[in-house]
Amino acid sequence: MFLSLAEKNHYFSFFQALQGWRSRLSATAREGGTVSTATRAQSGLLEPAGSAGVAVLATGGVASSPGPGRPGPLQDETLGVASVPSQWRAVQGIREETKSCQTASIATANASAQARNHVDAQVQTEAPVPVSVQPLSQYDVPRLAAFLRRVEAMVIRELNKNWQSHAFDGFEVNWTEQQQMVSCLYTLGYPPAQAQGLHVTGISWNSTGSVVACAYGRLDHGDWSTLKSFVCAWNLDRRGLSPRQPSAVVEVPSAVLCLAFHPTQPSHVAGGLYSGEVLVWDLSRPEDPLLWRTGLTDDTHTDPVSQVVWLPEPGHSHRFQVLSVATDGKVLLWRGVGAGQLQLTEGFALVTQQLPRSTKLKKHPRGETEVGATAVAFSSFDPRLFILGTEGGFPLKCSLAAGEAALTRMPSSVPLRAPAQLTFSPHGGPIYAVSCSPFHRNLFLSAGTDGHVHLYSMLQAPPLTSLQLSLKYLFAVRWSPVRPLVFAAASGEGDVQLFDLQKSSQKPTVLIKQTQDESPVYCLEFNSQQTQLLAAGDAQGTVKVWQLSTEFTEQGPWEAEDLDRLAAEVAT
């Protein structure tokens, strides 16, 4: 709105007053005087100055204008800072509390530990080094002659006296504790195998005599090609031996029919399967025990393997090969090569036309030219000589060194030879076991389904003597490794018969009843390291380890001669 002149004058004088006030403040500031008095004076004047006090301001301002050097109204001035305390905002007090924390004192203690000195020692068994040939050293001939002259008379005298002496007649010394009875030490079984109704088909002691392994399978007819079976091993020297829990179990896809431990390696075991394969396991490796296998090639047996045997290699006596015999008539020698494969090194085939005609044999029906082999035993005196038991019931004397080729059409990577040299008189049925005597080079035993045990000499075809042990089949027969005149037989009536030819040649000396329900005993083995132990496996799937009485474990005097005499007198 338009302001009247008077109002303009009012405002203009008001502004002048304000400027004058400003300049007065600055003047006093320059002069160093107290601003407060000036302001008070001014404020006294200013306070009542509301809207109506403009005129008073104007007059007050004009009236009190002191001092020289006062700047003009349009000049810049710097003023001090005025602070006005707030009246509405309260000062927030900070509340304080004093707290302190202190961890409890830590208890420390000093202790020192010192590892004791320890020494590492390693033990390693080494294969026995063959004794080196000692050259006979040089000697002084005249002095040796003089020596011999001196002692000869005395020695001859003593020899004579000895020959006629009766001083030691009937004098026998007993170094060990006498055991009178035969007792069962352990009854071992594997429940899953027994639940499947499997029989113990093969048994073997290892080279140290502390582990017994058994093979499960079925020996009677049935659908066994799809049956899974087991190989179980128990370590009898372990303290925590549990009869139901073997120390090593190997699952095998097919039934295992025979078993043999390696002669020097305590953990290697070879087994023959129903499918014709031969497998070698290492029981010290539980996660992958299979070492070697033959696989299913043209070379493998086409029939179940009846027996496996370890043989030393001809050049290297510390390496071994596996020999397997089966009912397809082949005798095969395998060697482990490379990555787990068993390779055929030598092979033999039994063909009817090539059997030596030492005895009259039943004519085989046409078409059957193979002769099935069911058992094998090697002679302890001649490592190339072996006896084969056949399905036809006649043992065969064979040699690894035979050269004649076999007339067979069976495919094979290695030429098959005919091994038979002599045919012995047959049993009344197939032979299940043969065993060569460890003490006499010509004697061997054979046992078969006719329940008879025949004692043969390798020099003649008819048996020396024949003993009827059972009315049922006989499944195993073994010579004792310590007593030349003792052998054991396992019968189909569930007992193990121990024969001592020195005492009685007609009836068994000891009859051990293995099974309660007369189920057959299928296999037995003597322990050659701990000679008082005999293991036998039966159709119920249990392995019993028997401790024999002392009379079966200690050789009496002149037993070997008695055996010779027996062989000689029965032969004549």
Place this chain on the structure above:
Amino acid sequence: QAEVEETLKRIQSHKGVIGTMVVNAEGIPIRTTLDNSTTVQYAGLLHHLTMKAKSTVRDIDPQNDLTFLRIRSKKHEIMVAPDKEYLLIVIQNPCE
């Protein structure tokens, strides 16, 4: 030379003798009728045993000395004739 052979043959052909051997003072076999490994075994073991027997006799009575050693076992009898330089070992099977 021939005398040595003849003497040894006489002893060897005596009734029941299985083997004969002559061993020197260090236990090394000089003459033998058995195979090498058996000879080495017998020589080593019997040499030690003879030395032990000799020292036993001398310990009991220093004026005494070992003249002959016989070991009787279940299967045979071993006879040892000792000397300063040699040892004669004879193994006999006394069958009555």
